[in-house]
Amino acid sequence: MKLKMMYAFLNTDITLIEKELEQTVHTDETLITDASLHLLQAGGKRIRPVFVLLAAKFGHYNIDQIKHVAVALELIHMASLVHDDVIDDADKRRGKPTIKAKWDNRIAMYTGDYIFARALEVMSEVKDVEAHKILSNTMVELTLGEIEQIKDKYNLNQNLRVYLRRIKRKTALLIAASCQLGAIAAGAPEDIHKRLFWFGYYVGMSFQITDDILDFISSEEQLGKPVGSDLLQGNITLPVLYAIENAEFRDKVEQLFEREYEQELINEIISDIKSSNAIERSFEMSDRYLQKAMSILEELPPNKAKKTLHQIAKYIGKRKF
Amino acid sequence: MMSVKTIYDIVANMKEQLHVELSHPYVKKYIHHPRIDENRLLYMCSFLDTLSMEEEKKNSSVLSVMLVQTALDTHDLVSTQNVSGNEGKLHERQLVVLAGDYYSGLYYYYLAQSNQLNLMKVIASAIKEINIAKIHIYNNRSTNPHDVMNSFLAAESSFVRCLCDYFEREEWKELLKHAAYLNGILKQLKSLQHKESTLLLNYCKQIGMNQEQIKEYLYSYTQQSVNIVRGYLRSEFVMNEFLREHLDELTSSLEVLKNVVGEG
Numbered sequence: 001m002k003l004k005m006m007y008a009f010l011n012t013d014i015t016l017i018e019k020e021l022e023q024t025v026h027t028d029e030t031l032i033t034d035a036s037l038h039l040l041q042a043g044g045k046r047i048r049p050v051f052v053l054l055a056a057k058f059g060h061y062n063i064d065q066i067k068h069v070a071v072a073l074e075l076i077h078m079a080s081l082v083h084d085d086v087i088d089d090a091d092k093r094r095g096k097p098t099i100k101a102k103w104d105n106r107i108a109m110y111t112g113d114y115i116f117a118r119a120l121e122v123m124s125e126v127k128d129v130e131a132h133k134i135l136s137n138t139m140v141e142l143t144l145g146e147i148e149q150i151k152d153k154y155n156l157n158q159n160l161r162v163y164l165r166r167i168k169r170k171t172a173l174l175i176a177a178s179c180q181l182g183a184i185a186a187g188a189p190e191d192i193h194k195r196l197f198w199f200g201y202y203v204g205m206s207f208q209i210t211d212d213i214l215d216f217i218s219s220e221e222q223l224g225k226p227v228g229s230d231l232l233q234g235n236i237t238l239p240v241l242y243a244i245e246n247a248e249f250r251d252k253v254e255q256l257f258e259r260e261y262e263q264e265l266i267n268e269i270i271s272d273i274k275s276s277n278a279i280e281r282s283f284e285m286s287d288r289y290l291q292k293a294m295s296i297l298e299e300l301p302p303n304k305a306k307k308t309l310h311q312i313a314k315y316i317g318k319r320k321f
Numbered sequence: 322m323m324s325v326k327t328i329y330d331i332v333a334n335m336k337e338q339l340h341v342e343l344s345h346p347y348v349k350k351y352i353h354h355p356r357i358d359e360n361r362l363l364y365m366c367s368f369l370d371t372l373s374m375e376e377e378k379k380n381s382s383v384l385s386v387m388l389v390q391t392a393l394d395t396h397d398l399v400s401t402q403n404v405s406g407n408e409g410k411l412h413e414r415q416l417v418v419l420a421g422d423y424y425s426g427l428y429y430y431y432l433a434q435s436n437q438l439n440l441m442k443v444i445a446s447a448i449k450e451i452n453i454a455k456i457h458i459y460n461n462r463s464t465n466p467h468d469v470m471n472s473f474l475a476a477e478s479s480f481v482r483c484l485c486d487y488f489e490r491e492e493w494k495e496l497l498k499h500a501a502y503l504n505g506i507l508k509q510l511k512s513l514q515h516k517e518s519t520l521l522l523n524y525c526k527q528i529g530m531n532q533e534q535i536k537e538y539l540y541s542y543t544q545q546s547v548n549i550v551r552g553y554l555r556s557e558f559v560m561n562e563f564l565r566e567h568l569d570e571l572t573s574s575l576e577v578l579k580n581v582v583g584e585g
Contacts, residue, residue, distance in 0.1 A: 029453045031460050083422060086399065087415045106459055109396040109418070110452045113425070117448035120429060124442035132433035132441070140426040147419050150412065151347050 003045065003319075006311045009304065010053050013063050017049050020071045024118050035099050035111040039078055042094045047207075048073045050312070051175060052182035055196045057305035059186025068125040069185045072135075073178050075119035080142065082112035087146070088233060095224040131184045138177040145169025153234035154257050156244055163241055164205070167212075172204030195296050199309065202293035207316050209286040212237035214319075216273050228270045231256070238285060242278035249276070290317045328561045331366045332359065335380075339387055342427055348420045352413060355391045355420070360504045360567065362387060364481055364497050367564040372488055381435040385428040386444060386480050392424035393451055397520060443487045447479040454479070458520050466528070470542045473521055474498075477505035496553045496560075499546035503571055506539050513539075540575070547572045 007014070025036035049070035056066040084090070085098035086105050092098060100108035123135065148166050152158050179200030183193035214223065215230045216239055223229070230237050234257065236244075244250040249272050256265055273279065293313050300306050339357050365386055369379045398417050404410040432441040454475040461469060478501040485494035512519045513535055525535045550572050554565060 027449075027453055029456055031456055032453060080422075083418050087418050089405065089411060105399050105401045105414075107456065109399045109421075110456045110459070113393060113396060113421075114449055114452040114456075116425060117445045117452065120445035121442055121449065124438055124445065127438065129433065129436045129438065132429075132438060136426065136430040136433040140423070140430050143419055143423040143426050147345065147347060147416070147423065150415050150419065 003312065003315055006308055006315065007050050007054065009308075010050065013053055013067075014046065014049065016063065017046070017053075017067055017070050017074070020067055021074060024071060024075065024122060025115060027114075031103075031107065032111055032114050035103060035107055036078075036115055038096075038102060039082060039093075039099060042096045044094065046074060047312075048077055048175065048178040051178040051200060051309075052185075054305040054309055054312075055179040055182030055188075055193075055200075056186035057303055058183050058192050058196065058300065059188030061186055065126075066182060066185050068122050069131070069178075069181045072119045072123035072126075073174070073181070075115050075122065076135075076139065077174065079112045079115040079119060080146075082108050082115065084146075086112075087150075090225070092225055126181075126185055128184055131181050134177055134180060134184075138173045141169045141173050145171075145173075149235065152236065154236075156236065156250060156253060156257075158236055158241070160238075160241060163236070163238060167205060167208040168201070171208040171211075172201050175204035175207065176200035192300065195299055199293050199296045199300075199313075202289045202296065203313050203316060206286045206289035206293065206313070209238055209282055209289065210316060210319060213239055213279055213282045213286070216270055217279060228266055231269065232261075232266065238282045239273050239278040242281045243273050243276050246276065249273075287317060290314070328363075328367060328370060328563050331370065332362055332563075335362055335366060335383055335387070338380075338384060339391070342384070342388060343391060343424065345420065345423060348416050348423070352416050352420060355395055355424075357387065357391065358394075358504070358508075360571075361390060361480075361501065363564060363567060364500055364504075365484070367561055368481070368484065368488075368490070368493050368497060370561065371490075371493070371559075378435055378437060381431045381437060382440060382484075385431045385437075385440075386484065388424045388431070389428035389444060389448060390480060392421045392428065393448065395421035395424065397455075440487060443483045444480070447483040450479045450483075451476050455520060458524050461524070466525075466538060469521070469524055473505065474502050477501045492558065495549065496558070499549045500568060500571065503543060503546050503550065503575060506543055507571065507575060509539055510536065543575050547575060 021040055022037065025040065026033050052066060052070040052073060053063075056069075081093065082099050085093060085100050086108050089100075090098050091101040098108070099111055123132070126132070145166055145168070148162075149170060152162060152166065176197045177200070180193045180197035183196045188196075212230065215237065216228060218227065220226050226232070231240060231253070240253065244253060249269075252265065252269055252272065256262070256269060259265070290313055294310065297306060297310055297313070336357055336359065339362075340354075343355055343357075362383070365383045369382060372379070395417060399421075400410075400414055402410075404414060428444065429441065432438070432444070454472040457472040458469050458476070461472070478498040481497040481501050482494055485491070485497060509519055509521055513522055513532065522535065525538060530538060550568050553560075554568060554572075560568075
């Protein structure tokens with residue numbers, strides 16, 4: 001089943017969120033509006049708003065209240081993508097030119113800061129201080145994760161714990177916050193929103209590991225960027241961490257980092273990773289997180305949202321792009 | 322109202338606290354520690370000192386505004402040059418982006434911790450206004466220079482204006498708006514002198530102004546603000562001596578420099 005089909009029963013509310021997102025970034029300064037809409041209309045899974053809405057089904061679901069959290073979280077995600085493209089010096093995202101490529105770095109920085117400000121303005125409609133403590137902490141952690149990623153680039157001496165902490169900060173915490181804040185905004189009891197946090201956390205970990213695997217096994221067309229981009233940028237992801245246990249392979253990666261860009265060597269490295277057991281072991285790790293997410297889900301009261309969260313988690317583990 | 326020494330101590334303590342907050346061990350190894358604008362800090366501390374609110378909340382308000390101001394200033398330093406093949410330059414740029422993002426996150430974190438959600442909204446609105454103004458300056462190469470100076474005024478004074486609006490202090494708003502603007506102009510003049518590039522100076526250069534024309538252009542937009550600030554200094558308006566001395570110095574130095582340009 002396609003991802004969107006799984007939450008088709010939320011379509012009216014998702015359409016509303018989409019409209020709110022467009023309205024929120026609109027301003028009289030046309031360049032900011034154009035740049036923001038350029039990213040917004042490039043698509044994306046909108047997985048964070050979906051998690052917010054589904055988690056809210058465990059409380060008193062009122063879209064007029066919950067939409068603030070859903071819109072704010074997607075905007076925060078968007079703002080971080082705009083700045084990420086400057087960090088990665090990336091020209092394409094989802095197959096389309098990035099803001100920094102279409103305009104320039106400075107426009108990307110101002111647009112990202114503008115979107116971030118709009119996110120907080122929207123979020124300020126949520127009056128629960130706990131929700132703000134969670135989100136603000138998540139945002140600080142998110143940036144710390146990005147700084148760690150820069151720090152750990154090209155470092156083949158990092159271990160699994162460092163990798164897991166990095167992806168926790170970089171990806172899992174914002175998905176966890178989406179689940180927890182959706183429930184908080186709907187007034188769900190503490191035991192429920194804390195469980196939803198953990199569900200989101202485990203799904204987020206699995207999601208990022210899968211993303212890191214797909215960087216090697218997917219196609220350029222599906223990824224919207226060259227295969228092996230993460231490694232080319234010096235990011236040591238889980239498949240690489242497993243593969244460099246083999247000394248010969250480790251030497252090749254060291255050569256790649258030391259030399260100029262050599263397509264032949266890159267192709268060899270990608271092929272080696274694919275034929276080693278690194279991909280399989282990475283999938284196993286991703287799966288372990290998914291199983292943890294499923295176990296948490298078991299502890300939640302039965303409803304349609306629970307069933308959908310189950311389907312989405314399963315999809316995330318099996319997705320191909 | 323507190324004594325001069327006390328407001329001086331408040332500013333000094335806040336500066337120290339900011340230094341700690343702005344110091345990320347890895348980031349500071351590779352990029353310059355951000356400059357803290359002590360004048361802006363003085364405006365904020367002086368204004369908040371007149372309000373009857375908990376010290377902790379005053380503290381988190383100043384800290385948050387200064388953090389986000391530094392975040393936005395840091396993002397002004399992100400280069401647009403092509404750095405492909407130059408890992409060092411790319412690394413530096415990456416950290417400049419992330420340092421700014423980190424300081425922004427901290428602003429939200431401190432206001433959430435101190436339960437100042439309404440203020441968080443006010444500051445977010447100011448961030449929005451500042452970025453719109455900056456894009457206006459950055460992209461507005463053909464429009465008249467008067468509009469650009471209005472955007473510069475917005476970018477320099479949004480935080481103090483929003484704070485004064487929030488606490489409903491109209492009389493402080495007028496003073497601090499013009500003080501922040503003049504402070505901004507003075508910084509532009511210093512940057513011009515040191516051949517540093519800024520958003521506004523780049524605009525001036527792009528529309529073909531030379532060094533002297535830029536100076537004249539900047540000074541031509543100071544007189545009204547100088548008069549307003551001077552008016553406050555002559556009036557019965559109550560402000561701490563530290564701020565009074567600073568404003569006197571600020572307006573005088575702009576006037577002196579202006580006369581030098583006029584003679585030159």
